[in-house]
Amino acid sequence: MTRPIVFLTDYGLEDEFVGICHAVIARIAPGARVIDLTHGIPRQDVRRGALVLGRAVPYLPPDAVLLAVVDPGVGSARRSVAVEAASGLLLVGPDNGLLSHAFEAAGGAARAVEIAASEVVLEPLSRTFHGRDVFAPAAAHLALGRPLEALGPGVEPASLVRLEVPRARVEPGRVACEVTGVDRFGNVQLSATPADLAAAGLGEAFRLGHRWVRFADTFADAPPGEVAAVEDSQGYVALIVNGGSAAQATGLRAGDEVLLA
Structure with a gap:
């Protein structure tokens, strides 16, 4: 066959x-x-x-x-x-x-x-x-x-040449991670998982730069126009904007280092 x-x-x-x-x-x-x-x-x-x-x-x-x-x-x-x-x-x-x-x-x-x-x-x-x-x-x-x-x-x-899989660095109260990609909807995919954030003691919200970002269960649950976080289909944290682009709102691009605290 x-x-x-x-x-x-x-x-x-x-x-x-x-x-x-x-x-x-x-x-x-x-x-x-x-x-x-x-x-x-x-x-x-x-x-x-x-x-x-x-x-x-x-x-x-x-x-x-x-x-x-x-x-x-x-x-x-x-x-x-x-x-x-x-x-x-x-x-x-x-x-x-x-x-x-x-x-x-x-x-x-x-x-x-x-x-x-x-x-x-x-x-x-x-x-x-x-x-x-x-x-x-x-x-x-x-x-x-x-x-x-x-x-x-x-x-x-x-x-054979191997590339390292991006991993989050977890410390008490903070997670350092990387933007692994931005999809065509402007969703910003991170190398951190919800388990990483839980291990750092971060709850249902975290600080990203000057803004607070809250977790939502779905895109529709996020307040329109606000940057929110979801667990994506691969089990990683993604930044989203309901009705908009998280990449545009945050200025983040693939390869950027991100601190969640």
Whole structure:
């Protein structure tokens, strides 16, 4: 049976890049279902891509091939890899940390290869579009059931680039955390969980800069126009504005350090 392919990039949808990758997959594995996870990762934001992939793993088909391309180092000496996780999930992408949260969420990297086989990589090989020439064909071959080792030479799993998962720092009366992302609704996603705030002794409200922020159970429960906090679908604290944008109201952006007290 052909495996499904779950596809994530920072390509956006304005240009032809995503469609061409779909076309390459269809030529090699016409029966493969391609699930577009997102192509809206901020340009070259490997860290954001890694976070999104890691949080998606529990919801993916267990036999999926995860194809991910956020690749500011395309054409450089960075490796193109395919990884088998302990759960059986297969992952394809650049060895820049993009895949690391996902394979760790799937039990860790059990095996890995560098994608180099001439019968897999398309020629002539572009220096700027490995999504088309390397990663899409590799994912398609894996979807057909081709063994991992047929894609290229083995890579020691311990040598794969890994990105650290952002963690909150909890102290009595305060939590230092990071903005891990801002979604299209302007919700500000933090690296802290409600349990972190409880461990710090913070209650149903906390201070963020000059303002007090209260927890709400849902978006609708938050007073319109006010910055509030909710537990998001991944179990983390998110800042929201009912009917507005928390990012605009607070000025926070991905990567900012935040102190909750």
